[in-house]
Amino acid sequence: MTYLDFEKPIEELNEQLDKLRKIGEGGKVDMTSAVSEIEEKIQEAKRNIYNSLTGWQRVQLSRHPERPYTLFYISKICSRFIELHGDRNIADDHAMVGGIGEIDGMSVMFIGQQKGENTKQRQYRNFGMANPEGYRKALRLMKLAEKFEIPIVTLIDTPGAYPGLEAEERGQGEAIAKNLMEMTTLRVPVVCIIIGEGASGGALGIGIGDKVLMLENTWYSVISPESCSSILWHSWEYKETAADELKLTAENMHKFKLIDGIIPEPVGGAHTNADEMASVLKKEIVKHLTSLAKFTPEERIEKRIEKFSSMGVFND
Amino acid sequence: MAWFKRDKQGITTSTEEKLEVPDGVWWQCSSCKKTIPTGDLIENKYVCPQCNYHARINSNEYFNIIYDEGSVKKLFEDLEPKDFLGFVDLKPYKDRLAETKKKVNVSEALTVGSGKVNGHKLVTCCMNFNFIGGSMGSVVGERISRAIDYCIQKKYPLLVISKSGGARMMESAFSLMQMAKTSAKLTQLAKAKLPYISLMTDPTTGGVTASYAMLGDINIAEPNALIGFAGPRVIKETIKKDLPKGFQRSEFLLEHGFLDFIVDRKDLKQRLTDVIELLMHKNEK
Ligand SMILES: [Zn+2]
Numbered sequence: 001m002t003y004l005d006f007e008k009p010i011e012e013l014n015e016q017l018d019k020l021r022k023i024g025e026g027g028k029v030d031m032t033s034a035v036s037e038i039e040e041k042i043q044e045a046k047r048n049i050y051n052s053l054t055g056w057q058r059v060q061l062s063r064h065p066e067r068p069y070t071l072f073y074i075s076k077i078c079s080r081f082i083e084l085h086g087d088r089n090i091a092d093d094h095a096m097v098g099g100i101g102e103i104d105g106m107s108v109m110f111i112g113q114q115k116g117e118n119t120k121q122r123q124y125r126n127f128g129m130a131n132p133e134g135y136r137k138a139l140r141l142m143k144l145a146e147k148f149e150i151p152i153v154t155l156i157d158t159p160g161a162y163p164g165l166e167a168e169e170r171g172q173g174e175a176i177a178k179n180l181m182e183m184t185t186l187r188v189p190v191v192c193i194i195i196g197e198g199a200s201g202g203a204l205g206i207g208i209g210d211k212v213l214m215l216e217n218t219w220y221s222v223i224s225p226e227s228c229s230s231i232l233w234h235s236w237e238y239k240e241t242a243a244d245e246l247k248l249t250a251e252n253m254h255k256f257k258l259i260d261g262i263i264p265e266p267v268g269g270a271h272t273n274a275d276e277m278a279s280v281l282k283k284e285i286v287k288h289l290t291s292l293a294k295f296t297p298e299e300r301i302e303k304r305i306e307k308f309s310s311m312g313v314f315n316d
Numbered sequence: 317m318a319w320f321k322r323d324k325q326g327i328t329t330s331t332e333e334k335l336e337v338p339d340g341v342w343w344q345c346s347s348c349k350k351t352i353p354t355g356d357l358i359e360n361k362y363v364c365p366q367c368n369y370h371a372r373i374n375s376n377e378y379f380n381i382i383y384d385e386g387s388v389k390k391l392f393e394d395l396e397p398k399d400f401l402g403f404v405d406l407k408p409y410k411d412r413l414a415e416t417k418k419k420v421n422v423s424e425a426l427t428v429g430s431g432k433v434n435g436h437k438l439v440t441c442c443m444n445f446n447f448i449g450g451s452m453g454s455v456v457g458e459r460i461s462r463a464i465d466y467c468i469q470k471k472y473p474l475l476v477i478s479k480s481g482g483a484r485m486m487e488s489a490f491s492l493m494q495m496a497k498t499s500a501k502l503t504q505l506a507k508a509k510l511p512y513i514s515l516m517t518d519p520t521t522g523g524v525t526a527s528y529a530m531l532g533d534i535n536i537a538e539p540n541a542l543i544g545f546a547g548p549r550v551i552k553e554t555i556k557k558d559l560p561k562g563f564q565r566s567e568f569l570l571e572h573g574f575l576d577f578i579v580d581r582k583d584l585k586q587r588l589t590d591v592i593e594l595l596m597h598k599n600e601k
Binding site: 161162163164165167168169170171172173174176177178180181184185200201204205207208220221222223228231232233234242245246247248253256258304305308309311312313314315316 | 454
């Protein structure tokens with residue numbers, strides 16, 4: 001169990017609890033009441049901490065080293081899954097995964113960024129930062145889904161599109177731009193869910209859908225708080241302030257009508273009960289795909305255009 | 317998605333970026349250092365006669381270059397930016413907007429004009445780099461959106477002249493969603509079978525590159541313009557290597573297949589005319 005800096009009070013209480021339990025196991029002293037007292041304190045500490053998370057703390061939770069990633073959710077949600085590879089042009093991007101899964105007898109195309117769970121895996125997955133071929137692979141799979149009338153679910157978790165030399169040579173900007181336009185007019189239902197980090201164009205590149213949802217402890221913005229701090233405050237020290245100013249939490253994004261809903265996480269974050277999180281996610285996916293299926297493709301496309309076209313604040 | 321430039325003193329935000337075209341009598345080329353009378357520069361469409369350096373200009377200058385004299389009118393000028401988030405960094409966004417408005421002669425980072433190019437109707441959305449680094453705020457997206465509606469209604473082709481550091485961080489996710497918004501609106505223009513020409517000028521980076529700038533039926537650029545998704549500094553820090561000469565310049569993009577052609581500013585009006593006539597030949601008859 002990895003504790004984040006603001007979770008220290010919980011960590012300390014848990015350590016006390018462990019000690020008491022060990023003493024209790026010795027059998028010489030009855031620790032039952034002391035144990036339940038600490039347990040109560042832990043619950044209270046959790047309520048205090050998790051009910052008033054700051055933007056930066058949500059960012060930390062979204063990057064928690066034990067947080068579940070795309071392929072974990074797919075494996076839990078689908079009774080069958082065939083992973084598909086490659087953009088048919090340059091390569092197979094390991095930071096962007098996808099394939100056809102089955103949920104309750106229904107085929108669903110899953111696409112999402114994938115982060116690695118250990119040092120080697122993180123490198124293999126390029127830290128969830130896709131190259132242009134990742135976005136083109138995603139588009140290929142979306143077009144495949146459209147052809148066979150399979151609804152699409154994207155799971156978004158990226159610190160950004162990869163800012164590399166080859167990425168620029170192969171048109172990172174063009175690849176993302178094309179996805180934005182193509183996703184707007186996909187004839188099948190599209191549900192996009194931010195499951196971790198939703199950083200800028202790299203996230204948006206698979207983020208145009210009929211329903212865009214965020215897990216409770218995720219963030220979605222135009223720039224990471226660190227980069228924003230470095231640019232606007234000329235220092236890396238203002239990431240907490242930047243996170244507040246950017247209003248990048250699910251709650252804010254929903255309030256601004258820039259997303260369509262928030263999916264609650266287990267207390268303490270998705271990683272504290274990944275199986276429960278996966279089961280909640282599955283229910284949400286089924287619910288939204290079922291309701292979207294009631295519309296014609298034309299109706300969905302019109303609503304999609306209408307929704308994204310109305311985003312923006314200005315004086316008229 | 318940075319719209320700033322770093323120098324030895326730290327970071328100079330582009331709000332302080334000066335238009336490279338001075339009010340004075342003389343102009344010095346920032347590329348070859350030759351000094352020429354400002355009148356000659358304007359005569360030469362703000363291009364250095366010695367080295368072909370294309371000085372950074374804004375919508376008013378572009379409209380003079382491409383539109384037939386007296387034919388252009390500006391649209392949607394009444395749309396104004398709003399500090400919806402109450403964003404404060406080293407200074408409040410509200411103050412930044414007020415200061416910028418005082419300093420520059422454009423109303424936002426993008427101006428829409430409608431007029432005639434050698435007799436052909438054309439709507440142009442032209443970005444202004446002197447307005448907070450040509451950053452993509454809500455007004456930029458909304459003006460493009462309305463320009464597209466206008467094109468569809470009037471059956472006019474669309475030209476977007478991009479010149480941008482990318483996102484407007486002070487509008488946070490609203491800025492990000494302008495990428496989605498403009499791309500969504502472009503599907504409607506495409507459905508109406510109206511040409512969309514994207515002209516990229518120095519610099520075109522970040523969210524603008526990753527949305528409407530790269531989505532033209534015809535993608536073109538001025539010579540030697542910086543065009544990319546990630547900024548060169550970010551890439552250099554990521555790969556920890558020096559970048560090759562000419563990297564992310566127009567000629568590099570042409571070589572890698574992302575541009576249809578590069579156009580000198582002196583030829584811009586005629587090339588636009590050719591493209592419009594050739595693509596819209598059916599409408600002409
Ligand atoms: Zn020169």
